[in-house]
Amino acid sequence: MTVPAHLTFLDAFFHPKSVAIFGASTNPNKSGYKIVENLLNHQYPGKIFPINPRGGSILGMSLYKSVLDVAEPVDLAIIFVPNLHVVKIIEQCIQKGVRGAIIEAAGFGEVGLEGKQLREKLRKVTENFTKIHIIGPNCTGITALDEDGVGFFSSFIPMANTKAGSLAIVSQSGFINGAYYPDFTGRNPQMGLRYVVAIGNKLDVNENHLLEYFLYDDNVSTIGIYIESFYDVRQFILLTRQAHQLQKDVILLRSGFSPLGAKATGSHTGALAENSALIEAVIRQSGCILADDFWELFLISRTLTFMKDTGTNNLVLPNIGIITISGAAGAIMTDWSAKMGLSVPDLDENSYSRLKELYPPWMNPNPFALVDYWPAVEHMKSYEKVILSSTDILLSCPDIQVVFLTVYYSASSWIVDWAKLKDTVEKHKKPIFVWLFGDYQEILQGESIFQSIELPVFYSEKSLVQTFSKIFTSYSFRDRLKDFK
Amino acid sequence: MTVPAHLTFLDAFFHPKSVAIFGASTNPNKSGYKIVENLLNHQYPGKIFPINPRGGSILGMSLYKSVLDVAEPVDLAIIFVPNLHVVKIIEQCIQKGVRGAIIEAAGFGEVGLEGKQLREKLRKVTENFTKIHIIGPNCTGITALDEDGVGFFSSFIPMANTKAGSLAIVSQSGFINGAYYPDFTGRNPQMGLRYVVAIGNKLDVNENHLLEYFLYDDNVSTIGIYIESFYDVRQFILLTRQAHQLQKDVILLRSGFSPLGAKATGSHTGALAENSALIEAVIRQSGCILADDFWELFLISRTLTFMKDTGTNNLVLPNIGIITISGAAGAIMTDWSAKMGLSVPDLDENSYSRLKELYPPWMNPNPFALVDYWPAVEHMKSYEKVILSSTDILLSCPDIQVVFLTVYYSASSWIVDWAKLKDTVEKHKKPIFVWLFGDYQEILQGESIFQSIELPVFYSEKSLVQTFSKIFTSYSFRDRLKDFK
Numbered sequence: 001m002t003v004p005a006h007l008t009f010l011d012a013f014f015h016p017k018s019v020a021i022f023g024a025s026t027n028p029n030k031s032g033y034k035i036v037e038n039l040l041n042h043q044y045p046g047k048i049f050p051i052n053p054r055g056g057s058i059l060g061m062s063l064y065k066s067v068l069d070v071a072e073p074v075d076l077a078i079i080f081v082p083n084l085h086v087v088k089i090i091e092q093c094i095q096k097g098v099r100g101a102i103i104e105a106a107g108f109g110e111v112g113l114e115g116k117q118l119r120e121k122l123r124k125v126t127e128n129f130t131k132i133h134i135i136g137p138n139c140t141g142i143t144a145l146d147e148d149g150v151g152f153f154s155s156f157i158p159m160a161n162t163k164a165g166s167l168a169i170v171s172q173s174g175f176i177n178g179a180y181y182p183d184f185t186g187r188n189p190q191m192g193l194r195y196v197v198a199i200g201n202k203l204d205v206n207e208n209h210l211l212e213y214f215l216y217d218d219n220v221s222t223i224g225i226y227i228e229s230f231y232d233v234r235q236f237i238l239l240t241r242q243a244h245q246l247q248k249d250v251i252l253l254r255s256g257f258s259p260l261g262a263k264a265t266g267s268h269t270g271a272l273a274e275n276s277a278l279i280e281a282v283i284r285q286s287g288c289i290l291a292d293d294f295w296e297l298f299l300i301s302r303t304l305t306f307m308k309d310t311g312t313n314n315l316v317l318p319n320i321g322i323i324t325i326s327g328a329a330g331a332i333m334t335d336w337s338a339k340m341g342l343s344v345p346d347l348d349e350n351s352y353s354r355l356k357e358l359y360p361p362w363m364n365p366n367p368f369a370l371v372d373y374w375p376a377v378e379h380m381k382s383y384e385k386v387i388l389s390s391t392d393i394l395l396s397c398p399d400i401q402v403v404f405l406t407v408y409y410s411a412s413s414w415i416v417d418w419a420k421l422k423d424t425v426e427k428h429k430k431p432i433f434v435w436l437f438g439d440y441q442e443i444l445q446g447e448s449i450f451q452s453i454e455l456p457v458f459y460s461e462k463s464l465v466q467t468f469s470k471i472f473t474s475y476s477f478r479d480r481l482k483d484f485k
Numbered sequence: 486m487t488v489p490a491h492l493t494f495l496d497a498f499f500h501p502k503s504v505a506i507f508g509a510s511t512n513p514n515k516s517g518y519k520i521v522e523n524l525l526n527h528q529y530p531g532k533i534f535p536i537n538p539r540g541g542s543i544l545g546m547s548l549y550k551s552v553l554d555v556a557e558p559v560d561l562a563i564i565f566v567p568n569l570h571v572v573k574i575i576e577q578c579i580q581k582g583v584r585g586a587i588i589e590a591a592g593f594g595e596v597g598l599e600g601k602q603l604r605e606k607l608r609k610v611t612e613n614f615t616k617i618h619i620i621g622p623n624c625t626g627i628t629a630l631d632e633d634g635v636g637f638f639s640s641f642i643p644m645a646n647t648k649a650g651s652l653a654i655v656s657q658s659g660f661i662n663g664a665y666y667p668d669f670t671g672r673n674p675q676m677g678l679r680y681v682v683a684i685g686n687k688l689d690v691n692e693n694h695l696l697e698y699f700l701y702d703d704n705v706s707t708i709g710i711y712i713e714s715f716y717d718v719r720q721f722i723l724l725t726r727q728a729h730q731l732q733k734d735v736i737l738l739r740s741g742f743s744p745l746g747a748k749a750t751g752s753h754t755g756a757l758a759e760n761s762a763l764i765e766a767v768i769r770q771s772g773c774i775l776a777d778d779f780w781e782l783f784l785i786s787r788t789l790t791f792m793k794d795t796g797t798n799n800l801v802l803p804n805i806g807i808i809t810i811s812g813a814a815g816a817i818m819t820d821w822s823a824k825m826g827l828s829v830p831d832l833d834e835n836s837y838s839r840l841k842e843l844y845p846p847w848m849n850p851n852p853f854a855l856v857d858y859w860p861a862v863e864h865m866k867s868y869e870k871v872i873l874s875s876t877d878i879l880l881s882c883p884d885i886q887v888v889f890l891t892v893y894y895s896a897s898s899w900i901v902d903w904a905k906l907k908d909t910v911e912k913h914k915k916p917i918f919v920w921l922f923g924d925y926q927e928i929l930q931g932e933s934i935f936q937s938i939e940l941p942v943f944y945s946e947k948s949l950v951q952t953f954s955k956i957f958t959s960y961s962f963r964d965r966l967k968d969f970k
Contacts, residue, residue, distance in 0.1 A: 186925025
């Protein structure tokens with residue numbers, strides 16, 4: 001990874017050699033204490049300088065009264081103090097030679113005149129961010145994972161399930177690092193993360209800086225972005241096109257697309273209302289995958305990282321196969337597939353005759369790629385055999401790109417060694433998307449088994465189809481992009 | 486409940502005094518055994534006559550070789566035998582005076598010529614269903630709950646979490662009773678059921694019979710329907726309009742709406758392709774709530790039964806209030822609300838001044854009904870107080886119909902007595918829809934707490950907004966319907 005010169009300043013944010021925490025508190029219940037605790041718990045490898053004019057000690061370290069009292073160099077500042085103190089602290093950081101600051105305090109652009117004045121003061125003392133770079137304000141900053149559970153964490157929330165991986169998130173909401181993190185990593189424990197960056201009001205560092213930086217990090221394969229307003233839409237398009245050329249996926253969640261939503265984002269990060277028609281054109285031109293909400297942002301991100309890990313992300317045809325115990329579930333998946341531009345092809349002769357062997361003589365399978373497996377299970381007297389054979393048959397068809405698999409999951413009666421399904425996936429280098437149902441408590445166990453073999457599980461049939469369709473659409477865009485080079 | 490004469494035959498299906506099981510098996514692993522076991526486990530109050538020409542005994546009962554050997558009257562037959570034996574069994578049932586039969590066997594309309602011939606034979610021997618009524622074939626029949634866990638069950642799948650309540654389901658898929666049941670009742674244990682009827686190929690009994698029957702059952706408040714083709718569209722519209730007059734909700738899930746999906750339903754229940762434009766017009770004229778998939782069918786059903794139980798189903802305005810820890814989550818909910826025809830009104834002076842008291846002097850709340858509660862929690866030093874006060878303030882506004890509440894759920898740090906939230910709901914008779922996040926394992930506990938106080942929880946922000954919007958749209962239709970009486 002060689003980062004271009006104009007972005008090397010971000011290294012100090014992601015891999016600071018030393019960090020000062022302004023607002024570090026001696027009280028274990030305060031967030032200013034928890035930031036320090038979080039760094040230690042995640043084995044942050046650099047030096048930590050907690051700073052508080054009141055003095056005292058925290059977790060065995062003495063509090064410095066000022067950053068100017070620190071004898072050694074300081075790379076980065078985490079600033080967790082009321083907004084009115086921030087300008088002075090930034091001045092001291094500049095004096096000390098600190099390269100970057102994460103301002104976690106709120107009360108800038110989003111709260112009227114006083115906030116706007118503070119913002120202007122910051123521009124002035126930093127000489128328009130030439131003397132120091134700033135992430136925030138009004139953010140929870142950075143999570144950067146070097147290995148499982150180890151790295152740099154600027155948030156005050158303890159992070160669980162911090163598996164290192166290839167997903168990078170940029171978010172104009174502190175909520176991602178501050179509260180939603182344990183939710184999405186708890187639900188998707190095998191979804192490894194590389195970076196999560198909350199950029200808040202993005203006074204200085206914006207989504208384009210980070211998007212470009214991630215393009216140069218070979219460890220990043222998937223980039224999720226939550227944004228309330230674009231910094232520079234033209235540049236954003238150019239960067240997402242570069243992402244396509246590098247086979248990296250960009251998933252975009254945007255709020256403020258309605259006049260009412262714009263009012264909401266205005267009060268949140270001070271985002272200005274944007275022209276919705278313009279933005280939709282941008283999204284079309286960027287070929288980003290557009291997420292409907294936070295749930296979907298992580299559902300798609302998780303799915304893409306699984307597809308990349310299993311090498312099943314070479315999508316060229318909009319053709320799906322469906323394997324289901326429920327004709328009704330199959331019909332609903334078929335409908336949504338058709339509505340979303342996908343197709344269920346007819347089976348070739350060889351595949352059809354292989355499939356026929358699984359069925360009782362009085363009932364033939366469908367001539368098209370919708371396998372209703374209940375009669376086959378009764379005939380073969382083996383659930384496992386039917387699941388494994390039918391996925392193998394469908395994924396063997398050159399026409400078929402993916403299998404949507406409806407699983408009746410029952411650990412207590414219908415036993416399947418699901419790891420064998422992973423072998424099928426690896427053999428064909430094509431993905432399987434799973435819709436799981438059965439006893440709810442058993443399903444929770446089932447989900448963790450499918451997580452461990454990196455087959456994506458979905459709760460709703462429509463959401464399963466929509467996820468595949470959105471990914472396929474983005475990949476088609478990428479293909480078309482090649483022709484224009 | 487007085488059922489009109491042309492529907493009294495259904496009493497024999499839902500409350501049979503005695504039932505014969507054809508295909509009852511002595512082997513505990515066979516479905517023909519499990520049907521009998523299921524009836525006993527759920528304390529079916531009538532008499533059970535297991536029938537199998539091979540004889541033997543099952544769960545302490547001797548198997549009859551034929552229904553004609555049973556000395557006492559038989560109300561209902563459950564037929565679980567290969568399709569070729571069905572006609573003869575029906576003839577014997579008619580001879581015996583059985584009033585209804587549930588045919589669980591497959592292989593009729595959906596599998597070509599031989600199946601069609603069988604179907605015609607059944608029409609003939611029953612003299613067009615005047616001598617006996619039939620549910621199915623190709624179905625799992627009936628679940629009818631009289632009290633929690635007690636009632637009549639014709640399926641071979643053991644049913645867990647069978648809470649009795651006001652939801653009735655009609656499904657052209659055996660999957661509902663056969664496999665999806667433990668899933669949706671496990672996820673929504675407080676969603677009480679009255680009936681679940683799988684009608685399969687609906688040779689005789691169809692969705693309109695059942696819909697009309699449910700209109701006469703005072704215990705039924707919410708009716709969910711999964712269908713692959715309509716029996717009689719005009720009658721369906723008339724019945725749903727009656728449902729509106731009775732303040733009963735109808736949720737419709739339909740498959741086969743695309744040509745590809747129609748191919749799938751054709752192979753499933755032999756449904757004929759229907760004109761999609763016509764069907765969409767039907768749905769508009771019926772004012773049904775249209776579900777996207779099975780997941781949503783039960784999500785909406787669960788939500789409606791909760792709203793009815795808590796008396797919060799009097800929706801007159803499309804105006805919502807949002808209470809959130811995350812400005813971003815609030816903005817996304819606001820966007821989807823606007824896109825789906827809902828509104829976030831401005832706060833009146835009194836509400837605003839009450840809300841202001843919760844906030845620190847340096848940060849005022851929004852002037853419109855979007856409460857970003859983090860600064861208030863820090864100021865009040867109480868999460869509970871902010872949650873309870875802000876919901877009370879918003880629900881007090883005459884303009885506001887519902888609160889969308891984003892909850893950071895943490896049993897280990899931010900403790901709230903959530904039952905107090907139910908008091909707020911009951912005081913104002915307005916619903917709260919909850920989006921929950923936090924540590925995933927804690928959330929699972931949180932969900933069950935919210936279930937117990939009947940506040941509906943959602944996984945995705947869009948899905949929360951969509952559920953409310955769909956319910957509101959149907960209620961507005963109902964209101965407009967009044968003007969045409």
